Amino acid sequence: MNSFSMTYLRQLESESIAILREVASEFKNPVMLYSVGKDSSVMVRLAQKAFWPGKFPFSLMHIDTGYKFPEMYAFRDEFCKRIGATLIVERDEKHIAEGCHPLTTGVDQCCARLKTGALLTALRKHGFDAAIGGARREEEKSRAKERVFSIRDAFGQWDPKNQRPELWDIYNTRLSEGETMRVFPLSNWTEKDIWEYIRIEEIPIVPIYFAQKREVIVRGNILIPLYAGARPGASEQPGRKEKVRMIDCRFRSLGCIPCTGAIASSATTLEEIIGEVRKATKSERENRVIDLTSDSSMEQKKKEGYF
Amino acid sequence: MPTAEKSLLRFVTTGSVDDGKSTLIGRLLYETKSIYEDQYEAIEKTSRKKGLKEVELAYLLDGLAAEREQGITIDVAYRYFETPKRKFIIADSPGHVQYTKNMVTGASKADCAVILIDARNGVLTQSKRHGFLISLLQIPHLIVAVNKMDLMDYDRSVFDGIVNDYQQFSEKLDIHNIVYIPVSALKGDNVAVKSPKMPWYEGSPLLAMLESLNISADRNLVDFRFPVQHVLRPHADFRGYSGSVVSGTISPGEEVAVLPSGRTTQVKSITTYDGDLKEAFAGQAVVLALADEIDISRGDMIVRRKNLPQIASRLEAILCWMDDRPMMLEKSFVLKHTTRTVRAYIKKIVYRIDVDTLHRQPVDEFGLNDIGRVELSLSAPIFFDAYKINAATGRFILIDAETNRTVAAGMIRDTARRLEDYVSEPQAGRTAEPKSPHTVWRALNIGRAERERQNRHQAVVLWFTGFSGSGKSTIAMALERKLFDIGCKTALLDGDLLRHGLCSDLTFSAADRQENIRRAGQTAKLFFEHGLIVLCAFISPFRQDRETVRRLFPEGRFVEIYVRCDLDECRRRDPNGLYRKAENGIISGFTGIDSPYEEPVKPELIVDTQTLSLNDCIHEVEQFMLHQRLIIRPDNREGR
The missing domain is CATH 3.40.50.300 (P-loop containing nucleotide triphosphate hydrolases)
Incomplete structure (x- = not known):
């Protein structure tokens, strides 16, 4: 590789940095959505790089459902304080108080209220015209069709059949009345890229990405951790309860506790995680209950304003 | 790996x-x-x-x-x-x-x-x-x-x-x-x-x-272009300009010019989160700090002082129309080019290309999926290169100011000087010429494309123009030797050579000069069609004559190289004593003395023999040829 060549990670990095700078230059009031996960960690590092030696000129916003892992809250607060970022936490307190829960309300309904609804309300409340998110095209097939700069109408809806052509690296950032922009600087990154980047950049991540012994309920291929609220349900075999077992496991992606399963794993270092990801035969959202309801469940959610 | x-x-x-x-x-x-x-x-x-x-x-x-x-x-x-x-x-x-x-x-x-x-x-x-x-x-x-x-x-x-x-x-x-x-x-x-x-x-x-x-x-590493994306002013001691190097390379200490102000300064540092860089190159996102405080904002462009892009508010471009609503003339659009946004009108549709037959059609408007050539008029100048030379600064998008939809992709053409564009004439690469009566153009026994494949380089005409004594022939000869040594098929034509034989009947009158260049062009064309790299060193003082020769060749295959040198310096050099003779009235109609020289308006390349060494000049031309893929690197010639 000669001196004027860049490795693919540096190419992806430069592309993302250019996107973040474009957001800061072209929008009046942008915000970065911060979900506390590994992709958010990478996105924050890219923002630090994009505006170095200054600070990145936008806040981080966490749409909190109240169902995140305790380790995530602890990490979030410590991390934001350490890097000196302004953190906005928004919650749909009304629905949380009413006890909205995937098991009782239904997965789709719960998501629609606590995540999509809360996000749209928060964007309106703060008057954000652009929201930067860490979604990647590789994650899911409707996301593979997503633009880097993606328009949402006044109701936060995505119209996948009528997207603006996106040419070269010239981004059309113009909005009509009521519209907002979602921006995805990690569009071209894969799960492997994220982990490789976390390794070479030594980016801090929530510790529960690493394997440890946990008490889990075994439900099919998914391991449900015994956190607050999770109870063994009826087993497929009539009259028997699901088993609770102590298993070495880790979280491949992080979401809400009731909807996020762990995977059996002994990976305790980044190298081991990368090795595991390279060999994985299942996609990274395998442990996410929310994508599994139908073949187009993500597209439907995205159309309604979800990330 | x-x-x-x-x-x-x-x-x-x-x-x-x-x-x-x-x-x-x-x-x-x-x-x-x-x-x-x-x-x-x-x-x-x-x-x-x-x-x-x-x-x-x-x-x-x-x-x-x-x-x-x-x-x-x-x-x-x-x-x-x-x-x-x-x-x-x-x-x-x-x-x-x-x-x-x-x-x-x-x-x-x-x-x-x-x-x-x-x-x-x-x-x-x-x-x-x-x-x-x-x-x-x-x-x-x-x-x-x-x-x-x-x-x-x-x-x-x-x-x-x-x-x-x-x-x-x-x-x-x-x-x-x-x-x-x-x-x-x-x-x-x-x-x-x-x-x-x-x-x-x-x-x-x-x-x-x-x-x-x-x-x-495939990248352009020659022409340094840095469209300013964002101005960073984190504290009183630091003012930097963030952006991506879209082409070329740059190092601290190098002299740069800022467009559109034209102010010049040096690069003080190339700053990144991972430390300062000794050099930045195409594709990298960096922050440049400059030696002097200059008023610079987003949409400005930092370039090398001696390698400027074109600056214009009228463009000729190929447009791909992508909107359901047809394109309308005299409607104001938003044009985004690098980090610069201006207003634009489409002044004229030159033609639409029928994508199936590649024929050009006169039309009044473009509908969805139409492609063709247009002329645009902008509210402010942009800093660009031809798309073929530097894609990053040769492309733009058009946005409908009412709907905010992206309605077209544009690729800026080199200049307005030729009707030819990406498609050659129907006769596969050979340009049409008026025929003499009773003669028929016979296809070459072996076609150019076939010859080029065997030669493993493209046929091209390198046309060196400039004052007598500017160094045209010296550069052409040294470059020919270099090309020949790496296995290229070449031919060299210069004024003296032609005037001793083919053009010995011509004087230095304006009409005869024109005829001289016409013959030179036609001779070059014969060599060109035989797959050679033809190096032509001619004063060729008249723009019109050079353009006539240019039109003999497919786009991209005529490379006009302006060998620049002040007249005073040429007179001082006077390698053949011609200036002295002209000043003494022994020769009349001598360029620079009693006959004008019209500088090229948009040459493909300028080499300045007052500031560059012979080797540097040759290097510039060689780099250009590599870039245009007219030739391939010598080390790549093996086994390809």
Whole structure:
């Protein structure tokens, strides 16, 4: 590789940095959505790089459902304080108080209220015209069709059949009345890229990405951790309860506790995680209950304003 | 190879309906173990629901419910896979619905295009359209995959026939590197591994080809351009300009100019989060700090003082119209070019290109998917290069100011001087000339394209113009020696040479000078058609004459090189004592003394012999030739 060549990670990095700078230059009031996960960690590092030696000129916003892992809250607060970022936490307190829960309300309904609804309300409340998110095209097939700069109408809806052509690296950032922009600087990154980047950049991540012994309920291929609220349900075999077992496991992606399963794993270092990801035969959202309801469940959610 | 050191290749795939594109992509993903079980299960479920016997791999690619319902691909989708050597991004562009819009979107960032042709159907109109768009967008590499060879008994003659047909068509295009592969995506022949069923095919399988494609030479590393994206002022001691180096390279200490103000200063530092850099190059996102405080804002451009882009508020461009609403003249659009946004009017439609026949048609408006040449008038100048020379600064988008939709992609042409563009004349690369009565142009015994393939360089005319004594012949001779030594076929023409024989009947009167240059041009053309690199050193003082010669050659094959040197310096040098003679009245009509010299307006290259050494001058020309892929690097000539 000669001196004027860049490795693919540096190419992806430069592309993302250019996107973040474009957001800061072209929008009046942008915000970065911060979900506390590994992709958010990478996105924050890219923002630090994009505006170095200054600070990145936008806040981080966490749409909190109240169902995140305790380790995530602890990490979030410590991390934001350490890097000196302004953190906005928004919650749909009304629905949380009413006890909205995937098991009782239904997965789709719960998501629609606590995540999509809360996000749209928060964007309106703060008057954000652009929201930067860490979604990647590789994650899911409707996301593979997503633009880097993606328009949402006044109701936060995505119209996948009528997207603006996106040419070269010239981004059309113009909005009509009521519209907002979602921006995805990690569009071209894969799960492997994220982990490789976390390794070479030594980016801090929530510790529960690493394997440890946990008490889990075994439900099919998914391991449900015994956190607050999770109870063994009826087993497929009539009259028997699901088993609770102590298993070495880790979280491949992080979401809400009731909807996020762990995977059996002994990976305790980044190298081991990368090795595991390279060999994985299942996609990274395998442990996410929310994508599994139908073949187009993500597209439907995205159309309604979800990330 | 350590993962972090892999390179990245972006390619676009396209083809006609039912040519097996989804199968091919599915096959690439499958062979590189990039399909996850749960993703596979999901499409299995959908396939079952649809009552299909086999799993439809296309569902893996059709990300939208509407696409799966209607069984068509609506929009470009992006796919990712990697091998131990490279990481790949596929822009999967549907071939039929709104093909121009999708193809241009998908191909805009591609290093390479893969066109699929169904072996049963041969070369269809659609395959030609895609080739034309690839040529238009200047995608440097094209792989034509002839698919479904299994249904044609892996018959070599089928493949050869299609290759022959496509070659005939592609000669009219401007694509530098085309390769053909016979494949069966369904059976996996020549996709990841070489097929035992087609031993007659000597090339690599598709995946190996994608892995080894050399794309590092495709970038412009010559012309430093830095569009300012964002001004950083974190504290009183630091003021920096963030942006991406879109072409060229830069180091601290180098002298730069800021456009549009024209102020000059030096680069103080190249700052990044990971420390200051000694040099930044095309593709890197950095922050430049400058030695002097200059008022600079977003949309300005930092360039090298001695290598300026063009600055203009009138453009000629090829426009791809992408909106349902037709293009209207005299309507104000928003034009975004690099980081600069201005207002623009389309003043004139020069022509529309019929994508099927490549003919030009006069039209009054462009509709969805139309492509053609227009003239634009801008509210403020932009800083650009011709798209062919520097894609990053030669492209723009048009936005409808009312709907805010992106309505067109634009590629800026070099200048307004020729009607020719990406397509050569119908006679495959040979430009039309008025014939003398009773003579018939006979095709060359061996055509230029064939000669070029054997020579492994392009035929081109390097036209050196400038004052007597500026150094034209010296540069041309030294460069010819260099080219000859690396195995190029060359010819050298200069004023003295011609005037001793072919033009010995001519004087230095304006009319005879014109005739002299006409003959020189025609002579160059004969050599050119024989596949040679023709170096021409002529004072050629009149713009009109040089333009006449330019028109003899296909676009990109006439390189005007202005050998610049002050008249005073030329007189001081006076290598042949001609200036002295002219001053003493022994020669009349001598350029610079009693006859004018008209400087080139937009030469491809300027070499300044007062500031550059002979070697530097030669280097500049050589770099340009490498860049334009007129020649390939000597070390690449082996085994290619």
